[in-house]
Amino acid sequence: MTANLDLARARAETPGVGHVVHLNNCGAGLMPEPVLRALTEHLRLEAEIGGYEAAERREDAVEATYDALARLLNCRPEEIAVVENATVAWDMAFYGQRFRAGDRILTAMAEYASNYIAFLQMAERTGVEVVVVPNDESGQLDVAALANLLDARTKLIAVTHVPTNGGLVNPAAAIGRLARAAGVPFLLDACQSVGQMPIDVEAIGCDMLSATARKFLRGPRGVGFLYVRHAMLDRLSPPFLDLHAATWTARHRYTLRPDARRFENWENYIAGKLALGVAADYALGWGLPAIWSRVHALAEDLRQRLAGLPGVTVRDLGRLRSGIVSFQAAGRDPLALKAALAKEGINISTTSVASTRLDMEARSIPLMNRLGVHYYNSEDELERFVGALQRQL
Numbered sequence: 552m553t554a555n556l557d558l559a560r561a562r563a564e565t566p567g568v569g570h571v572v573h574l575n576n577c578g579a580g581l582m583p584e585p586v587l588r589a590l591t592e593h594l595r596l597e598a599e600i601g602g603y604e605a606a607e608r609r610e611d612a613v614e615a616t617y618d619a620l621a622r623l624l625n626c627r628p629e630e631i632a633v634v635e636n637a638t639v640a641w642d643m644a645f646y647g648q649r650f651r652a653g654d655r656i657l658t659a660m661a662e663y664a665s666n667y668i669a670f671l672q673m674a675e676r677t678g679v680e681v682v683v684v685p686n687d688e689s690g691q692l693d694v695a696a697l698a699n700l701l702d703a704r705t706k707l708i709a710v711t712h713v714p715t716n717g718g719l720v721n722p723a724a725a726i727g728r729l730a731r732a733a734g735v736p737f738l739l740d741a742c743q744s745v746g747q748m749p750i751d752v753e754a755i756g757c758d759m760l761s762a763t764a765r766k767f768l769r770g771p772r773g774v775g776f777l778y779v780r781h782a783m784l785d786r787l788s789p790p791f792l793d794l795h796a797a798t799w800t801a802r803h804r805y806t807l808r809p810d811a812r813r814f815e816n817w818e819n820y821i822a823g824k825l826a827l828g829v830a831a832d833y834a835l836g837w838g839l840p841a842i843w844s845r846v847h848a849l850a851e852d853l854r855q856r857l858a859g860l861p862g863v864t865v866r867d868l869g870r871l872r873s874g875i876v877s878f879q880a881a882g883r884d885p886l887a888l889k890a891a892l893a894k895e896g897i898n899i900s901t902t903s904v905a906s907t908r909l910d911m912e913a914r915s916i917p918l919m920n921r922l923g924v925h926y927y928n929s930e931d932e933l934e935r936f937v938g939a940l941q942r943q944l
């Protein structure tokens with residue numbers, strides 16, 4: 552079905568495929584062997600020689616993580632901060648903005664709950680106004696409507712690239728072009744897109760981008776990262792500082808780090824950070840265009856098959872659709888369906904209105920099933936899933 556990717560090798564290097572049919576890559580991808588090895592070897596080293604000493608010994612490898620992420624996103628290593636997860640990454644960029652009453656934040660219908668909750672808190676604190684750009688007829692952010700809404704009051708465009716709840720891919724580069732032309736900072740939540748498709752911050756034109764290790768990048772849990780364009784650094788005020796983000800230079804003075812690591816804090820998950828770098832290199836090794844081509848083809852094929860099943864409705868929006876596939880099966884409780892498939896060794900998930908309220912309310916969907924395919928999933932696995940689902944209908 553898709554060329555240019557050695558599926559047998561991808562599967563041989565993924566220990567989890569021997570245990571489950573994993574279609575929850577949008578929750579967390581299965582770690583490949585090199586990532587698992589980097590993680591466990593460092594934990595072992597910490598146990599054997601001490602955590603600080605292990606970090607010192609692996610200092611170069613830790614630095615290599617920034618280089619790998621810079622290659623992944625087409626930016627400079629100094630523009631990367633490695634933090635606890637995508638939420639912390641996004642929060643550091645968002646709460647680092649300075650808003651005043653009457654300023655506006657433009658966002659989209661599929662915005663992630665945590666981001667929207669932060670908008671609401673910021674609105675309470677400062678009087679900033681949150682404006683939701685409507686969707687176009689395909690269900691993606693309406694670029695023309697965004698262009699009309701941009702004005703002198705707009706202080707930030709904050710959009711989720713691929714939402715948590717379905718296949719939609721928002722038109723990030725078109726948004727970036729408008730943001731640049733208007734001189735408005737653009738914060739992209741790329742948590743669900745990094746690792747499944749090529750992401751180039753120059754081509755997109757975003758100023759800040761947040762992502763996580765554990766999803767399509769196939770890294771470990773508990774680590775994420777933030778990209779901040781160099782020119783943006785001094786326009787943001789890190790929401791909190793410590794002795795890693797800044798240096799206490801005199802009794803009444805401190806100096807911020809010159810790079811994006813001013814958004815990090817001192818204590819961190821070194822094993823996770825090392826494994827994140829390995830995950831980025833591993834994805835680059837396959838090639839993001841090859842990964843995307845296979846993910847896209849597998850997901851489209853699955854949508855077609857699902858749409859052919861009686862009572863099943865595919866719910867994905869947008870012109871371009873990702874590896875996340877959302878659907879409803881008439882008369883079947885999504886949680887019960889997920890549990891029934893789990894009994895057959897098939898991992899799928901659910902997504903609720905609480906994660907993407909604007910979008911789900913507009914479509915009157917309280918809860919639905921969701922799955923995320925990855926390049927290491929085989930056609931046979933999809934067949935097994937479709938068969939198991941059919942038996943549940």
Ligand SMILES: Cc1ncc(COP(=O)(O)O)c(C=O)c1O
Pocket residue numbers: 636637638639663711713714715740742743762763764775
């Ligand atoms: C679109 C989106 N943004 C942000 C997050 C939060 O990521 P993390 O759990 O790494 O903080 C998620 C998690 O599912 C997500 O789907």
